[in-house]
Amino acid sequence: MNKKIGLLMVTGIGLLLAGCGNQANNKATNSSSASSSSLLVAKSNAKVNSDNMSPQEAVSLISTYCGLRYGGNWAAMAKEAQKVGLQVNLYPSSKYQLSDGGQGVAYDVTAGGKSQGLVYTVNNDDVNIYQNVKENQKSTKLATISKSEMANYVNQEGQGKLVNDLAAKAQVVDKRSDDSNTSSSTSNSGNKYGRIGTIDVPSEMQGTWYSADNDADSTMTFGPHSYTYSDGDNSGTTQLYKQDPQWAQDEDNYTNEEIQNATKNWGKADFFNLDGERWLNIRGWTQSAGDGASYAVKTETVDGKQVKVLVVSGGAENWVDAIYYQSKDMAQQNADKKFDDLHYR
Numbered sequence: 372m373n374k375k376i377g378l379l380m381v382t383g384i385g386l387l388l389a390g391c392g393n394q395a396n397n398k399a400t401n402s403s404s405a406s407s408s409s410l411l412v413a414k415s416n417a418k419v420n421s422d423n424m425s426p427q428e429a430v431s432l433i434s435t436y437c438g439l440r441y442g443g444n445w446a447a448m449a450k451e452a453q454k455v456g457l458q459v460n461l462y463p464s465s466k467y468q469l470s471d472g473g474q475g476v477a478y479d480v481t482a483g484g485k486s487q488g489l490v491y492t493v494n495n496d497d498v499n500i501y502q503n504v505k506e507n508q509k510s511t512k513l514a515t516i517s518k519s520e521m522a523n524y525v526n527q528e529g530q531g532k533l534v535n536d537l538a539a540k541a542q543v544v545d546k547r548s549d550d551s552n553t554s555s556s557t558s559n560s561g562n563k564y565g566r567i568g569t570i571d572v573p574s575e576m577q578g579t580w581y582s583a584d585n586d587a588d589s590t591m592t593f594g595p596h597s598y599t600y601s602d603g604d605n606s607g608t609t610q611l612y613k614q615d616p617q618w619a620q621d622e623d624n625y626t627n628e629e630i631q632n633a634t635k636n637w638g639k640a641d642f643f644n645l646d647g648e649r650w651l652n653i654r655g656w657t658q659s660a661g662d663g664a665s666y667a668v669k670t671e672t673v674d675g676k677q678v679k680v681l682v683v684s685g686g687a688e689n690w691v692d693a694i695y696y697q698s699k700d701m702a703q704q705n706a707d708k709k710f711d712d713l714h715y716r
Contacts, residue, residue, distance in 0.1 A: 410529070415532040419534045422697060423679055431536075433491065433521065434449045456483055457480070462476070469490070469499075471494065493579065500512065564634050567615045568612065570640040576593050576681065577593045581702035582693050585707070591681065596610060598638060610637055611653065624657065639656050650689070668681055691716075
């Protein structure tokens with residue numbers, strides 16, 4: 372991705388929900404020696420595909436895979452979630468002492484919202500799995516695995532229907548803005564510094580997206596009210612809020628050092644319509660000039676198939692700067708690919 376955009380979002384201003392793995396610190400494979408628990412539900416012919424998963428589908432795949440592979444608390448949680456619903460709560464990984472904090476977000480997988488210490492973090496296309504996680508205690512990584520490997524195993528065990536059933540009622544709850552460990556803590560509650568409410572990221576945009584455009588691998592993760600960017604050199608998470616127009620009219624607010632420090636992880640977000648698409652625009656909270664970066668999900672044809680892509684644009688004419696895909700492999704295979712219906716520089 373264009374470094375200008377990456378730096379803007381990191382300094383001005385996260386899901387893909389993904390999987391869990393076997394007993395190894397390196398990337399796991401289905402040949403793991405870890406023993407499976409009893410099947411969670413009766414076998415069926417339903418299959419799951421890890422490509423283009425929604426956040427709800429991804430956390431359901433995670434829960435099913437881990438319940439099968441590890442049993443114990445993971446299996447009990449997956450079975451209980453069939454009754455009360457699956458919920459994953461998002462926290463800053465700094466909330467816990469994890470051996471690998473990933474891109475800064477800890478995903479706490481629960482049945483009905485009550486934590487059982489079943490947590491994972493994400494590093495690009497790989498996911499680090501933990502269990503029995505507690506605050507103020509060190510937690511060692513249980514395993515690392517990719518979503519595609521999880522899907523293969525779940526299909527092999529005939530548990531694809533469970534993934535679909537859990538996804539139908541799954542919820543993703545971003546609790547980072549309410550957590551005392553985040554920069555946007557409750558000490559900055561209410562409308563202080565012009566904050567008048569969160570921005571709801573469209574459900575189709577939520578999750579993790581990958582790009583290899585502009586000679587750089589990068590990822591973007593959107594939560595319900597947040598954005599995380601990482602390109603290997605820069606990374607950061609931003610909480611997305613609405614900004615009070617009257618507060619914005621006072622130019623002194625943009626140069627006040629106290630305000631700049633307090634809102635460094637906040638993004639001023641709003642929507643606009645252009646060329647038949649609804650775009651999410653994000654700017655730094657105290658950014659006084661520039662157009663920020665804008666995002667829209669479109670359907671394009673890639674290798675003869677219709678796939679969803681995340682278009683990232685900027686500048687006075689909303690020129691396309693990069694395209695993001697829902698898998699790392701697809702991003703690398705289509706690096707710098709241009710689509711005829713998009714507006715490039």
